[in-house]
Amino acid sequence: MQTDNGEEEDPLDAFMKDVEVEVEQLNEQDKKRAKQVAKGKNKVDKFEKAIQDEDDAEDEELGSDPEDILALAAKKLKKKDLAAVDHSQIRYEPFRKDFYIEPPEMHEMTHDQVDLLRVELGGIKIRGVECPKPIQKWTHAGLPAACLQIIKKLNFEKPTPIQSQAIPAIMAGRDVIGVAKTGSGKTIAFLLPMFRHIKDQRPLEQMEGPIAIIMTPTRELAVQIHKECKHFLKGLNLRAVCAYGGSPIKDQIAELKRGAEIIVCTPGRMIDLLCANSGRVTNLKRVTYLVLDEADRMFDMGFEPQVMKIVNNVRPDRQTVLFSATFPRQMESLARKVLKRPLEITVGGRSVVAQDVAQIVEVREDNTKFVRLLEILGQQYNDDPDARTLIFVDRQEAADNLLRDLIRKGYPCMSLHGGKDQLDRDSTIADFKSGVCQLLIATSVAARGLDVKQLKLVINFECPNHMEDYVHRVGRTGRAGNKGTAYTFITPEQDRYAMDIVKALKLSGGHVSPELQALADGFQEKVKAGSATYSGSGFGGKGLERLDEARDLVKKAQRKTYDVSDDETSEEEAEDDDHLIRSVKKEEIATVPGISSITPKSVAVNISPPTNGHSTDMNPVAVAAKDIIADINARFKENSVQGTVPEADKAENAAEYSVEIEINDYPQKARWKVTNKEQISQITELTGAAITTRGTYFAPGRQPAPGSGERKLYLFVEGENEYVVEKAKNEIKRILTETTLSAIEAEARNPGSTSLGGYGKYSVV
Numbered sequence: 001m002q003t004d005n006g007e008e009e010d011p012l013d014a015f016m017k018d019v020e021v022e023v024e025q026l027n028e029q030d031k032k033r034a035k036q037v038a039k040g041k042n043k044v045d046k047f048e049k050a051i052q053d054e055d056d057a058e059d060e061e062l063g064s065d066p067e068d069i070l071a072l073a074a075k076k077l078k079k080k081d082l083a084a085v086d087h088s089q090i091r092y093e094p095f096r097k098d099f100y101i102e103p104p105e106m107h108e109m110t111h112d113q114v115d116l117l118r119v120e121l122g123g124i125k126i127r128g129v130e131c132p133k134p135i136q137k138w139t140h141a142g143l144p145a146a147c148l149q150i151i152k153k154l155n156f157e158k159p160t161p162i163q164s165q166a167i168p169a170i171m172a173g174r175d176v177i178g179v180a181k182t183g184s185g186k187t188i189a190f191l192l193p194m195f196r197h198i199k200d201q202r203p204l205e206q207m208e209g210p211i212a213i214i215m216t217p218t219r220e221l222a223v224q225i226h227k228e229c230k231h232f233l234k235g236l237n238l239r240a241v242c243a244y245g246g247s248p249i250k251d252q253i254a255e256l257k258r259g260a261e262i263i264v265c266t267p268g269r270m271i272d273l274l275c276a277n278s279g280r281v282t283n284l285k286r287v288t289y290l291v292l293d294e295a296d297r298m299f300d301m302g303f304e305p306q307v308m309k310i311v312n313n314v315r316p317d318r319q320t321v322l323f324s325a326t327f328p329r330q331m332e333s334l335a336r337k338v339l340k341r342p343l344e345i346t347v348g349g350r351s352v353v354a355q356d357v358a359q360i361v362e363v364r365e366d367n368t369k370f371v372r373l374l375e376i377l378g379q380q381y382n383d384d385p386d387a388r389t390l391i392f393v394d395r396q397e398a399a400d401n402l403l404r405d406l407i408r409k410g411y412p413c414m415s416l417h418g419g420k421d422q423l424d425r426d427s428t429i430a431d432f433k434s435g436v437c438q439l440l441i442a443t444s445v446a447a448r449g450l451d452v453k454q455l456k457l458v459i460n461f462e463c464p465n466h467m468e469d470y471v472h473r474v475g476r477t478g479r480a481g482n483k484g485t486a487y488t489f490i491t492p493e494q495d496r497y498a499m500d501i502v503k504a505l506k507l508s509g510g511h512v513s514p515e516l517q518a519l520a521d522g523f524q525e526k527v528k529a530g531s532a533t534y535s536g537s538g539f540g541g542k543g544l545e546r547l548d549e550a551r552d553l554v555k556k557a558q559r560k561t562y563d564v565s566d567d568e569t570s571e572e573e574a575e576d577d578d579h580l581i582r583s584v585k586k587e588e589i590a591t592v593p594g595i596s597s598i599t600p601k602s603v604a605v606n607i608s609p610p611t612n613g614h615s616t617d618m619n620p621v622a623v624a625a626k627d628i629i630a631d632i633n634a635r636f637k638e639n640s641v642q643g644t645v646p647e648a649d650k651a652e653n654a655a656e657y658s659v660e661i662e663i664n665d666y667p668q669k670a671r672w673k674v675t676n677k678e679q680i681s682q683i684t685e686l687t688g689a690a691i692t693t694r695g696t697y698f699a700p701g702r703q704p705a706p707g708s709g710e711r712k713l714y715l716f717v718e719g720e721n722e723y724v725v726e727k728a729k730n731e732i733k734r735i736l737t738e739t740t741l742s743a744i745e746a747e748a749r750n751p752g753s754t755s756l757g758g759y760g761k762y763s764v765v
Helices: 011-064 069-079 111-120 145-153 161-171 186-199 219-236 249-258 267-279 303-312 331-338 366-383 396-408 422-434 467-474 492-507 514-529 545-561 571-583 586-591 601-605 620-637 668-675 677-687 722-749
Strands: 124-127 176-179 212-215 240-243 262-265 289-293 319-324 343-347 357-363 388-392 414-416 439-442 455-460 484-490 657-662 690-694 714-719
Touching: 111 124, 124 161, 145 186, 145 219, 161 176, 161 186, 161 343, 176 186, 186 212, 186 219, 186 289, 186 319, 212 267, 212 303, 219 240, 219 262, 219 422, 240 249, 240 267, 249 267, 262 267, 267 303, 303 331, 319 331, 357 492, 357 514, 366 388, 366 455, 366 484, 396 414, 396 439, 414 422, 455 467, 467 484, 467 492, 484 492, 492 514, 657 722, 668 677, 668 722, 677 690, 677 722, 714 722
Parallel strands: 176 319, 176 343, 212 262, 212 289, 240 262, 289 319, 357 484, 388 439, 388 455, 414 439, 455 484
Antiparallel strands: 124 343, 657 714, 690 714
């Protein structure tokens, strides 16, 4: 080949030029593809960036003009409030919920034949009118073909009694209360109609929320239900998200932004997701199918306000389903708030242990229980080395102590309770199910919904304090027709629980030993004599009203502090303010969560009158909180970064900038967190600043003696430049904010606990 200069071009050079042109073309094509892929991911990234920007804005605000930690805590608490929805102002799409068509062979059955069939299916009892007849085959249910194929793969031969009656009732569009023994297939009973319900509606569009919500009381149960869902999702082209506390919320947000027809969740995390980013993560506008699994526990011990906040924001004409193995009479009034013309389907009894569980109750002294436990475990290991064993205790400390004692005796085991991190809880259950560890010690957090195939022995090392808890604990074994054994230890001092145990044994046809009967009779005599009272059912609780009150108090104090004029507040808030001023007494100031343990001397000695032009007839709690905020603000304004080292000392002291942050008056949990050696090492590694804990801790109300040279507890932060020290200061403030917020919430939920000072026991979550 000739070039322009008349020289012959090298064939290799010519080939390389052609290759370079092809490479450029391929690079252009790759760039176009990358842009298309980035478009799909960009929406999620933008959303996550928006959330990060909000957090950064808060940090900047805190760093540039230091505000009171409590005020910021109140601001974050306020974000979690779920605003009520006025359903009359929203036009909801119509939807269909009655899909059930009675098969011809069922239609021909007479009332007597139907009653006989219900007796044969375990004694199904119905409360309510127009209940469909129970189905006998999966083909009677009218499910999608894909569902039936998956059911066949899973080897579900025929519906269980609760499934036989609940599936047609739910498919007919009725609200249902399903009560059946543990391990009877309640999960499938509400999942299959849910899939039919979802497939009848139009597909989700961008930014639309779920169609079905399944709420559970525990994280472990949420994970288990989500796992059951997964069998059907691919075949039906549906998506489900499992949302629960303890795991990173950003991952759950990303999944929700991609769209999901089903959310399996715990109430607290669901509220967090609904409130996140001003409600732009997800919404309840398309929710038409709502499930409360283990419904009695959902309304128990403070869950009711959270559950009702979510339920009340779902459209009123939704279909609602409640399922549990126990359903005390006290729950009926709460169920009526949620359901409309419900059908109550009870299989066997309201709170009955399955017939497949052999129940053994032993009355023995406390000091003999551990030896007897070792004897039972040794016998179980000899009979069936592969069987799993679950031991229940009543407190988290007891679980850890028993774990230590059993390991010393040569039994490898694990513990599970609410005080553990979520990652530990997940891995513990996974190891227990897979057989890595065959012995698990747990609190009642594992009493609901936990399904382990080889679990053949349950031991109540500590006696359950009410019948429903006993039924659920014992119900972890003897599931799906398998046999199981349950031991329960009860001491003579626990005679108040004996009557519930006797009642549960009699209802399920178990043997009541003479010792147990004598214990129950003796307690009944005490009650008649007036020297004892019956133990409660375990259902009640104070709810979260105290937490809401604490939020209101801090919010109002914050409003007063920043001189928000009356016309900027709503009329409703103004009325609440007036009511609060009339109702709060001066002596109650000391009991307000989050205030008592961080009251400075200026507040303890004298509450000065307001000087901002407001009426002097102000809420005393707001006045006290205002003075606290003013005092802490003044203290932090003094904590500006300064160059404190003289020129002569610079050679000896490399650190030219320093700041002091007083931490004495923060809650004990916050003090411990920022003075923890590991935490200080992390901050030092992150920022490069040196942090030293100095001073002495003084209890609330006490001050260092004049002239003693002592100072209250504080952190001394020093660094080579202002940026390093400022960064460390902001990180310390972030930690103080989070831990103070946590302490206030804990104290509000459990007044009188040691969340704000001292050391206390775990609390079950």
